[in-house]
Amino acid sequence: MSNPVVSIDNLAKSYGSTIAVDDVTLEVFEGEIFGLIGPNGAGKTTTMECVEGLRKADRGTLSVLGLDPWREAAALQKRIGVQHQEAHLQKRIKVWEAIDLWSTLYSKVVDTNLLLQRLGLENKRNAWFMTLSGGQKQRLFIALALIHDPEVVFLDELTTGLDPQARRAIWELITDIRDRGKTVFLTTHLMEEAERLCDRVAIIEHGRVIEIGTPAELVEKHCPERTVVFTSDEAGVAERLNGLPNVKAVTSDGLQHSLNGQGTDFVTDVINAIASEKIRVTGFRTETPTLEDVFLRLTGHGIRD
Ligand SMILES: Nc1ncnc2c1ncn2[C@@H]1O[C@H](COP(=O)(O)OP(=O)(O)O)[C@@H](O)[C@H]1O
Numbered sequence: 001m002s003n004p005v006v007s008i009d010n011l012a013k014s015y016g017s018t019i020a021v022d023d024v025t026l027e028v029f030e031g032e033i034f035g036l037i038g039p040n041g042a043g044k045t046t047t048m049e050c051v052e053g054l055r056k057a058d059r060g061t062l063s064v065l066g067l068d069p070w071r072e073a074a075a076l077q078k079r080i081g082v083q084h085q086e087a088h089l090q091k092r093i094k095v096w097e098a099i100d101l102w103s104t105l106y107s108k109v110v111d112t113n114l115l116l117q118r119l120g121l122e123n124k125r126n127a128w129f130m131t132l133s134g135g136q137k138q139r140l141f142i143a144l145a146l147i148h149d150p151e152v153v154f155l156d157e158l159t160t161g162l163d164p165q166a167r168r169a170i171w172e173l174i175t176d177i178r179d180r181g182k183t184v185f186l187t188t189h190l191m192e193e194a195e196r197l198c199d200r201v202a203i204i205e206h207g208r209v210i211e212i213g214t215p216a217e218l219v220e221k222h223c224p225e226r227t228v229v230f231t232s233d234e235a236g237v238a239e240r241l242n243g244l245p246n247v248k249a250v251t252s253d254g255l256q257h258s259l260n261g262q263g264t265d266f267v268t269d270v271i272n273a274i275a276s277e278k279i280r281v282t283g284f285r286t287e288t289p290t291l292e293d294v295f296l297r298l299t300g301h302g303i304r305d
């Protein structure tokens with residue numbers, strides 16, 4: 001694997017008697033989209049703010065691009081881009097004014113016209129911030145985070161509150177940032193977002209990282225079961241498929257049959273068996289567990305509880 005861009009070792013941070021981050025250890029590698037995922041209050045924002053050099057860790061070691069984010073904050077700010085959860089701008093600042101203002105903060109900036117174009121904001125240049133839609137506001141915050149061409153971009157709950165269409169547009173932009181060679185470290189409590197977007201994720205709960213891996217690895221490790229559901233009007237279908245080695249259970253409800261099993265070959269095995277039994281199938285779908293199921297299995301509760 002490539003170099004770690006962010007290293008977090010045994011991070012802890014409390015606010016008075018509230019332990020926000022208890023023990024977080026993880027590494028983010030160059031060129032990946034890494035997601036810190038977990039429910040509200042899990043410690044995602046606090047972790048991210050320590051890494052960005054905005055908060056001082058109580059305990060632990062942090063390194064971002066080889067720098068100590070607290071002691072070398074000034075040097076770090078030039079090389080990272082940050083979008084904050086619940087970011088705001090003045091209602092009557094125009095898009096171009098915000099871009100101009102941010103540009104003055106850095107000695108080197110990208111071509112801002114191109115940047116606005118990439119983010120689909122070129123015809124919003126003269127619009128007041130308050131007239132932008134939720135998705136456009138978030139795209140402006142991404143633009144501001146990218147203005148100095150940072151090596152690492154931090155995005156905290158970027159798509160919360162957006163409708164599905166605006167959310168998808170943002171996912172594409174984030175993938176595009178990664179494909180331009182940047183490293184992206186984001187947080188989300190949306191498991192679907194993590195699954196679609198992240199190369200690797202860390203699941204955090206009560207200030208502790210409880211699992212790290214690619215979404216597919218975590219699903220395979222914790223929820224290896226698969227279900228094939230198909231419909232057929234032939235008789236005795238369930239009996240004909242019951243003997244398959246990987247099938248754990250066959251249940252039938254009228255013309256609809258469900259087969260449960262495990263492993264990456266399960267679906268193929270069922271398809272082959274249906275074909276060799278020459279069963280006429282009128283409907284077919286597979287049910288694969290998701291990161292949401294992984295979270296449920298690891299914690300015993302859903303992420304929104
Ligand atoms: N500035 C703060 N002062 C006091 N408590 C805080 C502060 N920020 C967060 N907390 C508390 O720390 C815990 C973790 O919060 P946070 O890091 O914001 O989690 P997340 O981003 O995962 O929702 C929560 O219990 C939250 O109420």
Ligand SMILES: [Mg+2]
Pocket residue numbers: 044045046085156157
């Ligand atoms: Mg948060």
